[in-house]
Ligand SMILES: *[C@@H]1O[C@H](CO)[C@@H](O)[C@H](O)[C@H]1NC(C)=O
Ligand SMILES: *[C@@H]1O[C@H](CO)[C@@H](O)[C@H](O)[C@H]1NC(C)=O
Ligand SMILES: *[C@@H]1O[C@H](CO)[C@@H](O)[C@H](O)[C@H]1NC(C)=O
Ligand SMILES: *[C@@H]1O[C@H](CO)[C@@H](O)[C@H](O)[C@H]1NC(C)=O
Ligand SMILES: *[C@@H]1O[C@H](CO)[C@@H](O)[C@H](O)[C@H]1NC(C)=O
Ligand SMILES: *[C@@H]1O[C@H](CO)[C@@H](O)[C@H](O)[C@H]1NC(C)=O
Ligand SMILES: *[C@@H]1O[C@H](CO)[C@@H](O)[C@H](O)[C@H]1NC(C)=O
Ligand SMILES: *[C@@H]1O[C@H](CO)[C@@H](O)[C@H](O)[C@H]1NC(C)=O
Ligand SMILES: *[C@@H]1O[C@H](CO)[C@@H](O)[C@H](O)[C@H]1NC(C)=O
Ligand SMILES: *[C@@H]1O[C@H](CO)[C@@H](O)[C@H](O)[C@H]1NC(C)=O
């Protein structure tokens with residue numbers, strides 16, 4: 001029923017959207033007739049089934065005119081100059097009406113004709129679009145063909161098929177004849193060189209149009225692409241509750257997502273357990289690719305049952321620790337409820353809460369409640385603490401090793417002659433307490449809480465005060481000794497060298513001694529040796545003596561040249577621990593400056609030692625050494641007169657050449673250096689003479705050449721005339737200054 005008028009191919013690719021299409025009306029050029037037939041209009045365009053008409057005019061003198069046509073023909077008529085061709089319902093696609101004229105050319109009968117150009121057109125019955133050999137979504141980057149079918153159109157050569165993407169006309173096209181094609185989408189033109197992406201999915205418009213009508217069709221296009229995750233790194237899920245993870249994998253077609261945990265494929269249940277916590281990898285694939293995403297699932301759960309917290313019964317005075325321990329996610333917080341008391345301390349360590357009760361008493365007796373909570377839940381537990389009253393009766397016997405006597409402080413550090421004190425308390429009813437000591441003793445006292453030992457001027461090096469308590473109707477006693485450290489800083493600290501006076505000699509061994517006088521206790525003494533600011537050695541002393549002692553420390557040194565002038569010192573330091581004075585007392589000796597003697601070492605300047613005949617030279621023998629060495633020059637064993645280390649040879653001759661020895665000697669040693677003095681001829685005057693001669697010769701030659709040149713050029717030009725003129729002056733060389741006369745001659749040489 002419908003004939004295919006045109007098929008347009010749309011080639012979709014990463015590179016372009018292309019199209020093949022189109023026809024245009026054409027008009028055959030009218031033949032050049034000599035006859036007078038003229039058509040008005042010369043061509044008609046009409047819709048199929050419409051009406052059309054045209055006039056044919058000729059000039060006078062014809063033998064008849066008429067219309068020849070499949071419809072609307074007009075038979076030959078004479079005597080008129082205009083005839084009309086008319087059709088009311090034009091349906092002949094091939095109609096070609098012709099107007100003809102008969103006339104005489106001289107004696108010849110002739111006929112000529114003119115054809116009317118009729119363009120009959122019809123708009124398409126339908127325009128439809130489809131994709132060629134493909135159904136379903138397209139893949140990003142691949143090439144596809146879309147086909148647009150335009151049914152029952154005429155004339156096809158004037159048809160233009162336009163492709164649209166959305167509202168956007170698609171412009172690039174291929175075909176023969178080259179069609180004008182534009183794709184539109186979303187009212188903007190599509191750059192056909194841009195590859196299709198998933199964003200290009202959508203409605204595409206195709207419009208088929210000829211000059212008098214249009215029809216369009218639409219196409220839905222879907223672009224496929226590889227999966228992509230849109231997920232967080234970390235998720236929190238509450239145990240045993242339903243959950244959703246806002247984690248999606250997008251792609252077309254919809255990707256298949258698998259979950260992996262520790263290399264195994266897993267499926268997450270509807271309710272998670274704490275064992276489901278951990279690191280997961282999600283892998284999504286579809287036909288176009290694979291993507292993965294790693295995420296952490298934290299499973300939150302409320303605090304677990306409190307463990308290790310039970311009812312307790314303790315003795316008064318003992319220490320108790322209550323422990324409240326649970327676990328949950330997130331880590332829970334602990335809080336205690338109990339009868340507050342100053343001897344109770346709350347300590348949080350490692351996700352556990354401890355309640356430390358020191359010297360528990362009846363006041364601490366009661367209910368202790370520990371409550372544990374996190375944002376998921378809360379749990380608590382109550383226990384009862386019972387404090388047993390201790391039997392404090394003085395008549396109960398002491399248990400083995402028990403001594404209820406306590407000293408505060410338990411040890412003292414006191415400077416010799418200073419005051420000291422300590423308290424003694426008893427944690428049990430007693431029958432009397434007191435201090436036994438060489439100084440500051442306290443007689444036994446009953447019905448007291450404590451007794452104090454005090455000395456204003458402690459000078460007994462061996463003092464060892466003891467506090468005693470009597471119990472069990474006087475038959476049992478126990479003692480606690482106070483540790484007393486009596487110290488004294490040294491009277492003096494001095495440094496000296498052992499068995500040696502005066503300067504030291506390089507390389508030998510010496511001993512330095514540091515004497516610390518009258519120090520106590522010597523076991524806490526450290527003697528530090530310093531060379532300048534740097535610590536060289538430390539000595540400690542092993543002795544239990546409590547009384548002051550004089551001790552010494554020795555340092556062995558092997559001085560070198562660099563030690564000359566070094567200062568040694570020693571420091572006596574008493575380290576008495578945290579109870580002792582801070583910083584630890586220290587006494588420093590006067591510094592000992594050592595003098596080091598060392599043997600000479602020679603350097604001769606200059607080196608080497610050539611002597612030029614007739615010249616003088618100074619040889620300097622530099623000798624270092626301590627004490628400063630005596631320097632002597634010798635030649636062949638004979639002393640040569642020299643001014644200390646300086647040897648002067650003046651007006652050198654053969655006799656001065658030879659071997660010279662410089663010897664340096666001091667108390668620490670000697671050194672000598674032999675110098676070979678060579679005599680060299682002095683070529684300088686000869687060279688200087690030759691140079692002077694060459695200069696003189698060159699100068700003479702130059703002056704000679706210059707004078708010739710001068711005569712030939714500068715003077716010659718204007719002097720030959722002026723020469724005669726100035727001949728009166730008799731002075732040729734004067735021409736420059738004497739310019740008034742010759743200059744005029746020069747500018748007017750013929751005058
Ligand atoms: C032909 O001529 C007639 C008479 O002059 C005029 O009425 C008519 O409109 C013309 N038709 C065309 C198609 O020119
Ligand atoms: C025109 O001609 C065709 C075929 O001859 C016919 O089917 C149609 O009805 C006609 N139309 C009119 C308006 O006369
Ligand atoms: C008339 O006839 C002559 C000779 O036969 C020829 O050359 C000329 O072209 C003709 N004229 C027309 C108008 O046909
Ligand atoms: C396509 O056709 C519809 C209805 O015939 C019309 O509303 C629309 O404007 C046309 N689109 C184009 C791009 O021509
Ligand atoms: C998931 O939800 C959380 C909280 O509502 C939000 O911060 C996060 O951006 C979302 N993640 C994704 C991938 O949508
Ligand atoms: C995804 O990958 C798995 C295993 O590699 C395969 O079995 C499955 O068919 C793939 N799915 C798609 C949609 O390609
Ligand atoms: C996840 O993707 C990365 C890069 O895209 C790849 O190196 C890795 O092997 C993938 N992991 C899995 C388990 O597929
Ligand atoms: C001994 O106890 C008394 C009274 O409590 C106190 O004032 C004193 O400072 C204590 N002395 C020592 C050394 O602790
Ligand atoms: C401390 O006692 C010593 C010896 O008994 C005495 O020499 C010294 O003067 C006394 N110091 C004071 C301050 O009483
Ligand atoms: C000590 O006292 C207890 C009880 O008061 C008594 O039984 C015991 O005989 C007494 N011991 C002595 C030696 O008095």
Ligand SMILES: *[C@@H]1O[C@H](CO)[C@@H](O)[C@H](O)[C@H]1NC(C)=O
Pocket residue numbers: 523524575576577578
């Ligand atoms: C002092 O010396 C004693 C005995 O050698 C020792 O026990 C104590 O730790 C020393 N104190 C310091 C602070 O070194």
Ligand SMILES: *[C@H]1O[C@H](CO)[C@@H](O)[C@H](O)[C@H]1NC(C)=O
Pocket residue numbers: 023024025026027157158211
């Ligand atoms: C129709 O097509 C013909 C042939 O290609 C051409 O000459 C003519 O100009 C066209 N007509 C229109 C209106 O484009």
